[in-house]
Amino acid sequence: MKLVVGITGATGAPVAVKLVEFLRDVGVEIHLVVSPWARTTLGVESGVGMDELQALADHVHDHRNLAASISSGSFRHDGMVIVPCSMKTLAAIRIGLADNLITRGADVTLKERRKLVLAVREAPLNSIHLENMLYLSNLGAVIFPLTPAYYHRPQSVEEINEQLAARLLDQFGLDHPASRRWRDDGAAAE
Template identity: 40%
Template sequence: MSEPAAFRQEGGAEPPPRIIVGISGASGAVYGVRALDQLKAAGIETHLIVTRSAHLTLAQELDMRPAEVAERASVCHNVQDIGASISSGSFRTLGMLIAPCSIRTMSEIASGVTSSLMSRAADVVLKERRKLVLMLRETPLHLGHLRTMTSLAEMGAILMPPVPAFYAKPRSLDEMVDHSVGRALDLFGIDSGKVERWKGMSADREASLKPGGGAS
């Protein structure tokens, strides 16, 4: 996969395409794990951050130990390591995906208070005008949540709750998760091969929707 020209270093050397992946403590840890798998298959270097709460969620939902998650990434950073490479804008990446993104993580990013590597890396991505995609996991949402989401959208972040695409007729939970993650990676220009692309309504279905076609 070719890297955008903007990523080319002086002298002709090019860093590999990289993405920061954050896994916060919200339910839906499988989205982050599956993102690591899809990015690895696509040949993308991944820099992983896992919050302490996320380790609990990973154990509860997936029976996964920290080491099992870390081995899926190219590099795993300690969430408290504010001096990590990804804390600087000079370390070039395609952006950052937080999957899942908790309300706490979202709110910390929106406030600009970077108390951990997770929020610091996200802040760097925003200031460098790179892609920040948040797979927000919460419902229902109150007005404070909505205002925070609006603030982040105004700052340049992309809010992408993992909404199932039923038009793809998923046959399993795995297919639903893979499709949602694949659509998130689409936002970085990465085709994971896991997205069932919409090809238009079938001729038979279109005929059934015409007057007298039998649609109720």
């Protein structure tokens, strides 16, 4: 499997790092694009440097390079996830403003009818945010708010990040050993 991972500057960088780690663990070919603000947020929120993150990816693309392979519909991949997805990026995708490689990659993913997962990060949401999400959902994008689950009784922020990353993997039919699933008796599986 081959996935495009875009990371924007919204809060939630630790989830992005965990997702890339999990994708690596399960053998997915990762095409990584990181926005300039994401680079800043990454250091502030996760303490993970760009060199460390890029080492996990199979291919790293400059956000300014609109001639990169992932900007073409002829480049075959199994989908794209943007985590976290800022409201600026969401709005740009909605209007087709392919002004950087993340928004262009999303545009191509939609036009080729491939899976696009937008792990949106904002609270509270205003009507513009909600309308943009609904519009993109109606085009087939998966709107995935980075909302933690508590049924597995997380003991740390790391466990919350793992659960969110595992749920993002679910969107592509992938499973990771860290995934904790709901059981019939109402308890999270260990």
